[in-house]
Amino acid sequence: MSSRFESKVIVVTGATSGMGQAVAERVAAEGASVVLAGRRKDEGEQVAADIRANGGQALFVPTDVTVESDVENLVRTAVTEFGRLDGAFNNAGGMNSFGPVQDLDEAGWRADLDVNLSSVFYGLKYQVPAIAAAGGGAILNNASNLGVVGFESVAPYVAAKHGVVGITRATALETAAQGIRINALVTGGVDTPLARATMLATDEGRAMVAGLHPVGRVAQPEEIAAFAAFLLSDEASFVTGAALAIDGGFTAR
Incomplete structure (x- = not known):
């Protein structure tokens, strides 16, 4: 595999499984030193150990991305341990509130905004100056398809991802x-493991979700990682301020 990220340091949040793990493994395989962040310490340490076992450089930093001081510490640790920061994949997120908006409570609303939107704000707040100090780089925020279209019964998540x-x-x-x-x-x-435990847990659910995509299936994390790695690399040097779909045609309808 190429060395597009040789000598570069990249932070990945939500990195203990799924898309975050796949992106971390992909950029590490292409030469990056990766700083993994997540709340599940055992899983995060295992992902980092697996990357190192495959010849990569990886460090796990336990992080709750809804806590500003945790995110500040994550970026500080990346710079302290590796001397710089060149990129970030802000991937942490999740759904906490379900149902018609009139039935939702404030706690669920705030939980969705905290994990999906405030986490990105905290990331950008500390990543931007660190990357600027290194001479520039790239940040990729996972907005999901519901960042550009609506979907019923998950209004707080949709609002956060549009944000x-x-x-x-x-x-x-x-x-x-x-x-x-x-x-x-x-x-x-x-x-992802989370999707397999929820919306992809049954044959009926898997068929329903696949049917939302014109290509007739869901993606594998490695497909997302390939596209994310391109956007984080210098090969995408003329791409900024964009919302770029890798969604099997979901948002083309």
């Missing part, structure tokens, strides 16, 4: 002159 697209575009304009590119990833359904 991710908005903050991506705003900060891309703020940082372009500093050599920092910031984009949003619009992902469709992906076969």
